[in-house]
Amino acid sequence: MRAIRAYLRGPAAMIGLVLLLAVIAMALSADWAYPRDPLSLAGRPLQWPGANPRFLLGTDNSGRDIAAQIFHGARISLLIGLVATGIAILIGIVVGALAGYHGGWVDDVLMRVTEAFQTLPNFLLLLVLVAVFGSDITTVTVAIGVVSWPAPARLTRAEFLSLRSREFVEACRTLGMGDMRIIFREILPNALPPIIVYASVVMAVAILLESALAFLRLSDPNVASWGNLIGLGRDVLRTQWYVSAIPGVAILATVLAVSLVGQGLNDALNPRLRGR
Amino acid sequence: MDLTRRATLLTSAALAASVLHPERAFAQETPRRGGIMSVHFATEQRILNPSLQASTGVYIVGGKIQEPLVDLDANGNPAPCLAESWEAAPDGKTITFKLRQGVTWHDGRPFTAADVQFTAMEMWKKILNYGTAVQLFLEAVDTPDPHTAVFRYSRAMPLGLLLRALPDLGYVSPKHVYEGSDIRQNPANTAPIGTGPFRFVQYERGQFIIADRNPNYWRNNLPYLDRVIWRVVGDRAAAAAQMEAGQILFSPYSSLTIADLQRLGRDPRFEVTTKGNEGNxxxxxxxxxxxxxxxxxxxxxxxxxxxxxxxxxxxxxxxxxxxxxxxxxxxxxxxxxxxxxxxxxxxxxxxxxxxxxxxxxxxxxxxxxxxxxxxxxxxxxxxxxxxxxxxxxxxxxxxxxxxxxxxxxxxxxxxxxxxxxxxxxxxxxxxxxxxxxxxxxxxxxxxxxxxxxxxxxxxxxxxxxxxxxxxxxxxxxxxxxxxxxxxxxxxxxxxxxxxxxxFVSVLSKRLRNHSNTPRWASSSWHDLWLAS
Missing domain, CATH: 3.10.105.10 (Dipeptide-binding Protein; Domain 3)
Known part of the structure; x- marks a missing residue:
């Protein structure tokens, strides 16, 4: 309760929350607002926003309704963001917790693997994965999750390193609890707040990664994603810039919303910042 | 005010004259030697030898380095290139080519009928897409002397068909480079050796290809250009921007976006045309x-x-x-x-x-x-x-x-x-x-x-x-x-x-002697020059 009140006090956090709720509302209402397939031919291509009352945001160079693609694209972006973040956080927590709790050679092995991943720029690794496994939306989402786990893993490990020698952990050991139970039932809940905050960063980056892929025309062309619309609009950037600009604003708003919410959570959950 | 109007009138009169008599506008200019031609290369196919792959994406590079037996003239009629003359037997089963003398490959070896024989039998008939069909009934190529190649067919070959095919499917490769090797894997496929006006220099995958002037070219004192650079640009919008910046002078084969074709068509620095592509x-x-x-x-x-x-x-x-x-x-x-x-x-x-x-x-x-x-x-x-x-x-x-x-x-x-x-x-x-x-x-x-x-x-x-x-x-x-x-x-x-x-070409107005044959983008550019 206190954390919620602390969250609601921050103006930036409130703006983020409102934006995020608006994007979620768009995603939920997509089928109702634009019941037709957003990729179907809606009318003459490249009509400017407002030129035709049927198309509030105009049409793209394939004659598809941009507004419909923005609404349906919100689903794809949020879905990619949530699923990829889930995958990254899950892998990160497991790797980080085992490394941080056990230390020794387990830590060495897991951290060397993590570092091997960290030395590769994650976008290049993503390009390789997409080149090898193809670019349908499931593969892209999983691939984004797979390239995003090292940072959460290191964060989890750091939390575990500081928590594992605390008295309550020693007490659990004395009581004869198993390692798994100590890791997941006792230490993890205490380590979770910074990881949750960090998840918002991962989610923002995941959305951007998909857009970057689509900009290079390497994402799944068979779904209405914002990135695909930007990639398509690149061909007419000099004359019909709105095709790229409109989904660009949508991505900006979503990433900003997720980041602001993450920042707000950090302020609310971090006891050291309280009362600042 | 008055001055401006007069200037405008003069300009439009000059424009009208150049539209009505384009050859007159150019005839007064003497070709300028030197200069670097830069070309938009949109689709790398990992092969540059036109004897092995017939494709505009190969001709745009390989067509400047290697040459065909027969080319097309300005009116689309067959014109001599490596072959100087040809003759068909009345039954249509034998076609004799007299080859040009004194032509050398870029590595210094002489060009002879043996090269034609080898290319026809091993490449055109066996590997070259389209070539395998056109030469389906080719039985043998005889070489009674080093400058005569006699094509023998088991079914009649219409001379008109062969002459229309050879500008695209008649590129000759050097026998001494390919003989005894796996033709499809030969390094010359991406570093071609030909007889053409430009000599291959360097190919950096995904970046550029360079070819320099061939000083020993058989057309005396040609080509005019010092160098041709092909810039590999897969992104169409980026290629249009490079054209506007003057880094690319020619974008062939409808490689830009339709919006950019229309936009550059209104820009006085460029010519957007289908001329020179009628054969394609x-x-x-x-x-x-x-x-x-x-x-x-x-x-x-x-x-x-x-x-x-x-x-x-x-x-x-x-x-x-x-x-x-x-x-x-x-x-x-x-x-x-x-x-x-x-x-x-x-x-x-x-x-x-x-x-x-x-x-x-x-x-x-x-x-x-x-x-x-x-x-x-x-x-x-x-x-x-x-x-x-x-x-x-x-x-x-x-x-x-x-x-x-x-x-x-x-x-x-x-x-x-x-x-x-x-x-x-x-x-x-x-x-x-x-x-x-x-x-x-x-x-x-x-x-x-x-x-x-x-x-x-x-x-x-x-x-x-x-x-x-x-x-x-x-x-x-x-x-x-x-x-x-x-x-x-x-x-x-x-x-x-x-x-x-x-196909639509986008050309800088600095180019001269361009688009002068029905397959100009694919041709050798031996007479192309750049105005300053």
């Missing part, structure tokens, strides 16, 4: 893989053709750059274009009825079945067309998944691995249906040869018409045979070609 008419294709039992059913193929509103697509997406196509022979080919062939007008109800009849009822979500569509990665029109196909087929209950690949990946999965359902790209028509058109239909094409019949479709009747037409010496009879051919393939529909286009 193209049609947009829809290729069916018969190994998929759904597509092997002719009702499904016809339903798909009926589901496409092509006039709507052309009017709204391609504008002035295209017209409605009627099959494999485009209307620019006045010698062969047949009238009144079977067509598939847009008729969604008929498409639905045909699909129902074929037993593909609509299932969940109104979907009858799924297909994968492989669009070729060149040309914005192909990307737009593939999306339009996806959208149109959805309306009749066929869910289409678009599979995007790079140039090499596309060619491999469609023409070598046969791993596709539908594919779409360009068919190029080169002056005669036997050059690069009938190979899309004739069975028995070597696996992996791009832009040939790799559909798993065999039709004895079509094969017979193609073979007869190819060896028919009488012009009127040939024309009638090609009408039969179009009627047959438009009925069976192994491929549908519903859009016709001519």
């Amino acid at each position: 008419a193209r049609t947009n294709t829809l290729e069916f893989n018969f190994r998929n039992p759904v597509l092997a059913d002719i009702r499904v193929r016809r339903a798909i053709a009926h589901a496409l509103d092509v006039p709507f697509f052309i009017e709204n997406f391609l504008g002035d750059f295209a017209k409605l196509g009627t099959g494999p022979i485009p209307s620019v080919s006045t010698d062969f274009y047949p009238q009144g062939m079977p067509q598939y007008a847009f008729d969604r109800r008929r498409a639905n009825a045909l699909l129902d009849e074929a037993g593909h009822r609509r299932g969940a979500g109104g979907v009858r079945f799924n297909l994968r569509l492989h669009p070729a990665p060149w040309g914005e029109d192909i990307a737009l067309w593939s999306t339009f196909i996806q959208q149109s087929l959805q309306e009749v209950g066929i869910r289409v998944e678009i599979v995007r690949l790079d140039a090499a990946g596309f060619l491999r999965s469609v023409y070598n691995d046969w791993n596709f359902d539908l594919a779409t790209g360009w068919h190029q028509y080169r002056n005669d249906p036997a050059v690069s058109t009938t190979v899309w239909y004739r069975s028995g094409q070597p696996k992996g040869a791009p832009w040939t019949n790799q559909w798993g479709w065999t039709d004895a009747e079509t094969d017979r018409i193609i073979d007869d037409a190819q060896s028919e010496v009488d012009a009127a009879k040939r024309r009638a045979l090609y009408a039969d051919f179009v009627r047959r393939v438009n009925t069976e529909l192994p491929i549908w070609m519903p859009i016709e286009q001519i």
Whole structure:
């Protein structure tokens, strides 16, 4: 309760929350607002926003309704963001917790693997994965999750390193609890707040990664994603810039919303910042 | 005020004069030596030797380094190049070429009839796409002396056909470089050695290719240019920006976006034209893989053709750059274009009825079945067309998944691995249906040869018409045979070609002596020069 009140006090956090709720509302209402397939031919291509009352945001160079693609694209972006973040956080927590709790050679092995991943720029690794496994939306989402786990893993490990020698952990050991139970039932809940905050960063980056892929025309062309619309609009950037600009604003708003919410959570959950 | 008006008047008078008498405007200029020509290279195919792969993406580079036996002149008539003269025996089975003397390869060795013999027998007949079909009945090439090559055929070869084919399918490679090696893996395939006006220097994958002036070129004192650089730019918008910055002087083969073609057409620094590409008419294709039992059913193929509103697509997406196509022979080919062939007008109800009849009822979500569509990665029109196909087929209950690949990946999965359902790209028509058109239909094409019949479709009747037409010496009879051919393939529909286009070139106004033959972009550019 206190954390919620602390969250609601921050103006930036409130703006983020409102934006995020608006994007979620768009995603939920997509089928109702634009019941037709957003990729179907809606009318003459490249009509400017407002030129035709049927198309509030105009049409793209394939004659598809941009507004419909923005609404349906919100689903794809949020879905990619949530699923990829889930995958990254899950892998990160497991790797980080085992490394941080056990230390020794387990830590060495897991951290060397993590570092091997960290030395590769994650976008290049993503390009390789997409080149090898193809670019349908499931593969892209999983691939984004797979390239995003090292940072959460290191964060989890750091939390575990500081928590594992605390008295309550020693007490659990004395009581004869198993390692798994100590890791997941006792230490993890205490380590979770910074990881949750960090998840918002991962989610923002995941959305951007998909857009970057689509900009290079390497994402799944068979779904209405914002990135695909930007990639398509690149061909007419000099004359019909709105095709790229409109989904660009949508991505900006979503990433900003997720980041602001993450920042707000950090302020609310971090006891050291309280009362600042 | 008055001055300005007078200046405007003078300028428009000068403009009018140059429009009315373009040759006069240029005739006063003496060609300037030197300069670097930079070219937009949009589609790397990992091969530069035109004796092994017939494709605009190969000619744009290899055509400046290697040369064909015969070229085309300004009016599209055969003109001597490496061959100085030719003669056919009355029965059409022997054609004799007298070769040019005193020509040397870039590595200093002399060019002789042995090179022609080796290239014809080992490359044109065995490997070169289109070449394998044109030279199907070639039995041997005799070399009575180092400057005579005698082509012997088992069935008559119309001289007109061979001469129309050779500018594209008659590039000669050096025997001493290729003999005894695995031709397909020879390093000269990406570092070609030729007799042409430019010598290969360097190829950096994905970045650039450089060729320098050949000081020993057989046309004395030519070429004018010092160097040609091909810049590999896959992104169309970026290529247009580089043209405006002066880093690229020529973008061939409709490689820019349609919006940029229209925009640069209004820019006084550039010329946007179809001139110089008349010998390269193209049609947009829809290729069916018969190994998929759904597509092997002719009702499904016809339903798909009926589901496409092509006039709507052309009017709204391609504008002035295209017209409605009627099959494999485009209307620019006045010698062969047949009238009144079977067509598939847009008729969604008929498409639905045909699909129902074929037993593909609509299932969940109104979907009858799924297909994968492989669009070729060149040309914005192909990307737009593939999306339009996806959208149109959805309306009749066929869910289409678009599979995007790079140039090499596309060619491999469609023409070598046969791993596709539908594919779409360009068919190029080169002056005669036997050059690069009938190979899309004739069975028995070597696996992996791009832009040939790799559909798993065999039709004895079509094969017979193609073979007869190819060896028919009488012009009127040939024309009638090609009408039969179009009627047959438009009925069976192994491929549908519903859009016709001519390639568009975008050129800097600094170029001189450009677009002066019907295949200029592919030609050697020996007389091209740059005004300062």
